[in-house]
Amino acid sequence: MTTAYLEDFESFTRTGGGRAGWLEELRQAGLERFRKGGFPSGKEEDWRFNNLAGITGTDFRLAGADVSGVRPEDLRPYLFAIPGVSTLVFVNGRYAPALSTPAATPSGVTVRNLAGAFAAHGDLISRHLGQYARLEESGFTALNTAFVKDGLFVHVPPAADTGPLVHAVYVTDGRADGAATHPRNLILVERGGRAAVIESYIGLATGAYLTNCITEAVVGQGAFLEHTKIQRESEQAFHVGTTHLSQGQDSRSLSFSISFGGAIGRNNLDMVLDGPGIESHMFGMYMGRGRQELDNHTSILHAHPNCSTREIYKGILDDRSHGIFNGKIYVTPEAQKTDAKQTNRALLLSDTARIDTKPQLEIFADDVKCTHGATVGSLDPVAAFYLKSRGIGRARARKILTYAFAAEVLEEIPHESVRQQLEAVVMSRLESLAEG
């Protein structure tokens, strides 16, 4: 089922692809890879828990360039009131300047849309784009690369004093029902710099559409990146996204991945610790209901000594929803004194919800501390009793404890306005929980 994508590629390159040279080659290579390999199948280890029929059985045509269907008030519930934040809005995959409110950035720092950045930053982009998201990693990556056009571009030069705070909002509206978008983001934080980037994926459409997004982020020596991905697609939509985080020596990162939407919502987090002395914290939270399938695949490569990673993912699954957590930690023989801790917890609110969880630790160094823990359960009856013993009824106690389960991750988010929005989403989801 790839013909439609091949046709769209032809018209894409003919009419709107633009840019000759390296970018054209990159796209062509993506297309070739997709033509040969197509979408992943359930036979592949990385996709064996997924049911991709909803994606592979539909021709999602490339979304049109019309960004006029979204009004500022449509976006208001999704925006953040953080001082100094640059908000860049993308509608159906294209930058929508009329909806965006870029803030002044520190000198030398660039925050803009990728399509608009090629002219001034072509060399820099060409050195990084596609270097981390390798075509062979999956058909989705190949397809995204074939259709690279727009997304977020952030560049923080070496030793910049202050870093930007960016909120990129990717909206799919009713005009893109049945369509595909392929947002592509590039975040480069050079030596000693810092940046905070929040990506929100929003569905204003109610039907099925495909968001196939990729973020490549490079964190230079001693630099710091805070990266948050919020997935609030339509519950009929398909979202497949990969975040690549490549970290240099002594750098730090703090990442969040929060998912509420999607008939299928798949997040890949691919972290490469490309130097010694790195510290990374990764948090994930997802809430599924109906027949949603919410999947988090994380992969951490410890390739140098003295790096520490902390990973906590928590899922709340109701109705017939299906959660997947696959956490890979690979420690090379050089990566002595690695300190890696992975925790994955799932809360099943119904008898028909389920979770597939697979920790995957491959350790080839001998002086390391690597632990993983996975728990799957329902609400703790002793905790529920505690609330009841204070007069709080069963249904309310269930909501409070479920909220508390999610809050443990949300509390770590450093921006109050982000935290509040997400807590409100969790609360409203809990209100719809079956009573009793």
Add this chain to the structure above:
Amino acid sequence: MLEIINLHAKAGDKQILNGINLTVHAGEVHAVMGPNGSGKSTLAQVLAGHPAYQVTEGQVTYMGQDLLELEPEERARAGVFLAFQYPVEIPGVSNAYFLRAALNEIRKSRGEEEIDPIDFMELVEQKLALVQWGPEIFSRAVNAGFSGGEKKRNEILQMAVLEPRLAILDETDSGLDIDALRIVADGVNQLRRPDKATIVVTHYQRLLNYIIPDRVHVLANGRIVKSGGKDLALELEARGYEWLAEPAVTA
């Protein structure tokens, strides 16, 4: 106020209470003492409706109602309060939210209106003085990251705000240093009223130096083997529990 007749209870297959008889009148403080495993904590938790225990025989009447028929939340709304030995941590849920939710549930059950948020804050601020805490406790999550002593103080704060008729303190003194013990005891003493009753479950006599009981009961093997006045606690302190436990086994 409370009448327990021939109460038997088990956890799983393990029989723990083997026929408790106890009557508590309004205005009284009863101490329930006993060695580890005697069933004193089980008694406290059964009265509050802990789901891990099953009542196999006997009756409990509270304020004229069959207590065992009631769900734990209904017991709480009827004025029963258990101060937990191991209070539960609830991350992400502030003490203020939790306490207000609990208080409003109790008020609703009495046909009263929900408390106005400002009135609520004023009420809690008065109660905070009882446990010598400042208002910063409001915004902290319930028991999350609290020390053992802080958790016990929080139980007393909750008790002070919810104003139960029957308060049951389950080893509230365990793990407390002497200062925390005084704070907890002062909190309990200030809540003593002619229309309220308290059951203090404890292993040690120490707490009873501060909370003077009207009656002291000794549990062994799931039965009350001796009852007496406040001097019984001192006798237990001096002689231990062994002299009482033996006859119970053969009885």
